[in-house]
Amino acid sequence: MPNEKLNDIPQWTGRFYNDGVQHEDMFDKLKEECGVFGVYGHDEAASLSYYGLHALQHRGQESAGICVSDGSEFHYHRGMGLVKEVFTNDIMQNLTGPVAIAHVRYSTAGESRVANAQPLVFKYREGDLAIATNGNILNAPEIRKELEREGSIFQTTSDTEVLAHLIARSRHEDMLQALKEGLKQLVGGFAFLILTKERIIAALDPHGLRPLVMGKLGDAVLFASETCAFDMIGAEYVRDVQPGELIIVDKNGIREERFAQQQRKALCAMEYIYFARPDSDIDQINIHLARKRMGRQLAIEGFVDADVVTGVPDSSISAAIGYAEQTGIPYELGLVKNRYVGRTFIQPSQALREQGVKMKLSAVRKVVEGKRVVMIDDSIVRGTTSLRIVNMLREAGAKEVHVRISSPPFSNPCFYGIDTPSREELIASAKTVEEIRKAINADSLHFLSKEGLQEAIGRMDEGINGGHCMACFDNDYPTKTGDFSKQMISRV
């Protein structure tokens, strides 16, 4: 991510949208972490994984991989790019076997290169092992240093490899005992899928920070980061994997064990606000409906009279519909996203930028011209995107632009697998709401309260924050962070 300081944010640029900020990504958004998918007991495990990864593509676009076991050996392929770019028909034909794990990656720790693409595949004394993970291991650098001192040689810069080394070096002969011992040493938010030649194992961190669900398709057992992957292949949701739980699936059936007691439940609230797909359910709560409730609650807390409500596509559309329903102000498509801007898009020159070439988002002039517009967005990170969108709406003729954010101010970095800028770069860490309003050039600004967010998600019965991590809003991290967090900040 570019290193843009708050002071560099222009106040009012004249040419509004493209001026002033050199930013490689027009959307100053948080980056999703990763997505995992697993199949046990289906002849077309690789094809199911391929479709499952398609449904999870929003969680990571840097690399994709599938590893299949035919019972005697692994067949795998990993590559940089989107799922459809990494896997061809020829490649898929070689991925034979009834058990598979698969992964899409956005790198939060470790470099972006194919050696770090997952599933990572290892050989150790008990056989072959493949690992796919979503999340972040806070103490991985510490453990890695220790292991290297003792002679381990790492093949990748990925955090995930630490678990493989812990298993390989364990005194336990039994792989499951070695795995449990390894998992116990990890601090952070993680959802693992582990493949051996004859079984698949799912494990979730003791706080349940990252989502992981189990499903079934006929007799086959499935795992995925989100339920939308099950819908894609006509599979049924069975249940969410629980914090500290280990689920083992092999020829003896399904075994549910623990590697740690559940600690304070702290499922990432940003999954509901922004990361997950609207058609997914997490803990049986539908994401679209939760976002709509956030919009309704936002209207109750921060009503402003206006002519139209619009949402920043795609993640804020549901909240905008909720805001419109609650207030009676019509919802309109005031902003349109250009869906076909890919990584190979030729960036416009500065001269074209100055002529107003907009790559990713456009305002619908006929909708906003002369209107008082309520613009709903899910979060403000550095503030640069919000400023651009507000200015774009003004350039398209909006008379007033009122910004409503369907989450509390994002003022602390995440250490659990979400790529966030350092605290200093988060606009809400240093500025008041009024100062942010000025910086983004809005007529008014309101953030959803933490209590309102909790109520909108609708799971109130599990302790602190209703069982959610909200550390990026309230600085109350569910795990110890200590020195780990300093390492993370320097790596972002």
Ligand code: SF4
């Ligand atoms: S700090 Fe924020 S983004 Fe990170 S896990 Fe917690 S709620 Fe999610």
